[in-house]
Amino acid sequence: MAKIRGKKNSTKKEVIIEKASKLFKEKGFGASSMRDLAVHVGVEAASLYNHIQSKSEILQAICFKVANEFISHLDAVEASKEPVLKKIEMIIRFHIRMMMEQYEYVYISDHEWRHLPEPYLSNFLNQRRSYRKSLADLIEDGISKGEIKKIEPYVAVLIILSAISGIESWQRSRKQISAEVLEENMVKYLVEGLK
Amino acid sequence: MAKIRGKKNSTKKEVIIEKASKLFKEKGFGASSMRDLAVHVGVEAASLYNHIQSKSEILQAICFKVANEFISHLDAVEASKEPVLKKIEMIIRFHIRMMMEQYEYVYISDHEWRHLPEPYLSNFLNQRRSYRKSLADLIEDGISKGEIKKIEPYVAVLIILSAISGIESWQRSRKQISAEVLEENMVKYLVEGLK
Numbered sequence: 583m584a585k586i587r588g589k590k591n592s593t594k595k596e597v598i599i600e601k602a603s604k605l606f607k608e609k610g611f612g613a614s615s616m617r618d619l620a621v622h623v624g625v626e627a628a629s630l631y632n633h634i635q636s637k638s639e640i641l642q643a644i645c646f647k648v649a650n651e652f653i654s655h656l657d658a659v660e661a662s663k664e665p666v667l668k669k670i671e672m673i674i675r676f677h678i679r680m681m682m683e684q685y686e687y688v689y690i691s692d693h694e695w696r697h698l699p700e701p702y703l704s705n706f707l708n709q710r711r712s713y714r715k716s717l718a719d720l721i722e723d724g725i726s727k728g729e730i731k732k733i734e735p736y737v738a739v740l741i742i743l744s745a746i747s748g749i750e751s752w753q754r755s756r757k758q759i760s761a762e763v764l765e766e767n768m769v770k771y772l773v774e775g776l777k
Numbered sequence: 778m779a780k781i782r783g784k785k786n787s788t789k790k791e792v793i794i795e796k797a798s799k800l801f802k803e804k805g806f807g808a809s810s811m812r813d814l815a816v817h818v819g820v821e822a823a824s825l826y827n828h829i830q831s832k833s834e835i836l837q838a839i840c841f842k843v844a845n846e847f848i849s850h851l852d853a854v855e856a857s858k859e860p861v862l863k864k865i866e867m868i869i870r871f872h873i874r875m876m877m878e879q880y881e882y883v884y885i886s887d888h889e890w891r892h893l894p895e896p897y898l899s900n901f902l903n904q905r906r907s908y909r910k911s912l913a914d915l916i917e918d919g920i921s922k923g924e925i926k927k928i929e930p931y932v933a934v935l936i937i938l939s940a941i942s943g944i945e946s947w948q949r950s951r952k953q954i955s956a957e958v959l960e961e962n963m964v965k966y967l968v969e970g971l972k
Contacts, residue, residue, distance in 0.1 A: 731969075736954055737962035744943025745936040752935065759931055767932035774926075775970020 595633045602640045603686040611694040648691035649709050666724035671773045678765045681749040730776045790828045797835045798881035806889040843886035861919035866968045873960045876944040925971045
């Protein structure tokens, strides 16, 4: 029987999750079966179950991994002594790079979280709400310090996060501009536009 | 048998499309059947077929209606004598209002166009590409006239359209800010951010 192979030092579970992320991105979580996943990984379905109990377990792992990365980064930025506008730039650049470097993971976490079972679904949504609230507080802080123009923080956060998720359309395109040009121009519009 | 009823002066076909837009938005185009639609309209499935041949026909009507509205508006703006930045503001405000006033139609046209049959699919995608190209040309024009800062037009268009489609998240939310506040603040960020 074929063995589950991946990058050096990856556990088999990590390899399965990595392959699943590509499958779910391509086919959608709802339409992907454990059987499809086995084909994708190149093993018998039965041997998948030695490592993973269900599709849900994989979705949970993906959504919470992505949430952890964003939250850890935000914590580090908040703890830094940078001016607010610089903090916002750091956050925007991090989001853009996640859309570049961990595209499937971020895409699934953004589009398929509705399929999370409870208690994970409510927990995930609470974390998302709290993350957006922290971004809005940061913008509020920038306004009170005179670094950012008067703007409704909720709208600023909506624009920033939606604009970055628009990178999906760049990912699907023929990529006539490079990732670097995309990042620099997004920062130019979204960060300078707050001044 | 129940009759198909709608607003005064609407044809039965228009009533069916209106009801279908709500159904497709709620359930997704793929998961909606003609039978579901008949229940939604409140008639027997057989009587739907007197007015509409298929789900596809409804999707086509929705996608091309939305495309027509955006293209006609863009034509009118391009023909006007306003400064470029004012033209872009007019386009942004029109997109925002379409997301407010014709939400289901715009949502379906944005998310379900993949289900269009040929030749409509290719035609729809060509129109979309050409629309985005016109917006990029407008931004290019603004840069060359010194009204807009140097920015990659492709990225500016991506940010503007993605930010506006983020209104979906406002539509799903408890709407703690009004449509007016949302519109004014989006214009403040997205139009002034180009200067």
